[in-house]
Amino acid sequence: MTIDIVAFIAEIFRMATPLIFAAMAALICRQAGMFNMGIEGMILCSALSAATFAHLFKNVWAGLLGAILMGLVTGLLIAFVSITGKADLYLTCIAFNLAATGGTVFAMFMMTGEKSTTSGAFKSFQIPNIEIPVIKDIPVLGRIVSGQSLLTWIALLSVFLMWLLLKRTRLGLRIRAVGENPHAAESVGISVPKVGYISFSICGIMSGLSGAFLSMSWVTYFMRNMANGRGYIGLSAQNMANGEPIGSAIAGVFFGFCQALSITMKNQTKFPTEFLEMIPYAATIIALGLTGMLTIRKRRKVESGQAAAKKD
Numbered sequence: 001m002t003i004d005i006v007a008f009i010a011e012i013f014r015m016a017t018p019l020i021f022a023a024m025a026a027l028i029c030r031q032a033g034m035f036n037m038g039i040e041g042m043i044l045c046s047a048l049s050a051a052t053f054a055h056l057f058k059n060v061w062a063g064l065l066g067a068i069l070m071g072l073v074t075g076l077l078i079a080f081v082s083i084t085g086k087a088d089l090y091l092t093c094i095a096f097n098l099a100a101t102g103g104t105v106f107a108m109f110m111m112t113g114e115k116s117t118t119s120g121a122f123k124s125f126q127i128p129n130i131e132i133p134v135i136k137d138i139p140v141l142g143r144i145v146s147g148q149s150l151l152t153w154i155a156l157l158s159v160f161l162m163w164l165l166l167k168r169t170r171l172g173l174r175i176r177a178v179g180e181n182p183h184a185a186e187s188v189g190i191s192v193p194k195v196g197y198i199s200f201s202i203c204g205i206m207s208g209l210s211g212a213f214l215s216m217s218w219v220t221y222f223m224r225n226m227a228n229g230r231g232y233i234g235l236s237a238q239n240m241a242n243g244e245p246i247g248s249a250i251a252g253v254f255f256g257f258c259q260a261l262s263i264t265m266k267n268q269t270k271f272p273t274e275f276l277e278m279i280p281y282a283a284t285i286i287a288l289g290l291t292g293m294l295t296i297r298k299r300r301k302v303e304s305g306q307a308a309a310k311k312d
Helices: 005-031 039-057 060-084 089-112 139-145 150-168 170-180 182-187 192-218 230-240 245-268 273-277 279-311
Strands: none
Touching (some): 005 139, 005 170, 060 089, 273 279
16 A cells, blocks of 8 residues: 555645534533534534535635534524523434434435435535645645645634634633633623523534535535534544643544545555444544543542642
């Protein structure tokens, strides 16, 4: 098996793009004290909206806007049911994901008469790739950095913006305060429901960008269940980094590596396809297990140190 290492590295960042968006979507809700498992369905709905809006308006930016709007609507829907309606968030997210899985196929069938993909009925639109002057001519670096999708660069920018929001703004302080102790936050005049709705809105925007990448950059059409667990992997990435933006992005790149490895081996080896498709999800389980073990070990060291201090 021969692998073009440079092309493989470029593919890692490409595959990591929707995962980074999903991780940012997950961590903003986590920082507000809410574990939003509905990101999988939000990405799926946004991907269909991107392809649909782009086809209807014959414009790639209309597709991007449609994906973001759908992400916002679905995020606010989950927020309304769980925050205002007081429904259990986990059950709401599970129900939403199941509804999105079947609902997107139904909507696609109503619009195109097809149940698998929109490629035959909708005109394809692609988010432009960015060619960077000078850098594109550098032998190795140019092939990795230049030519990546605009959304890949936005994903990297979103990591910095998320860090800036959470660590350097008043809103970020309020989000973290609500996540730490909602009752204490409410006692000093912070509206917990308002913070929840804002967090779900930002989560919706990130999910919308993730869905737009899938149907207008990874491929240029929508296909059934194309989120393919990316929302759950995003949740795992932020969980590994304990809700920190930079660590979550690094975890997203790691899972992007696993997906790129799976695709490369599928194209160049005779391993069973089912086994190769399992690689990203097996890596997720292993990574979460190792992270959990390290967390427990660290906690025990802290507890033993506290116990020793009390004896002294």
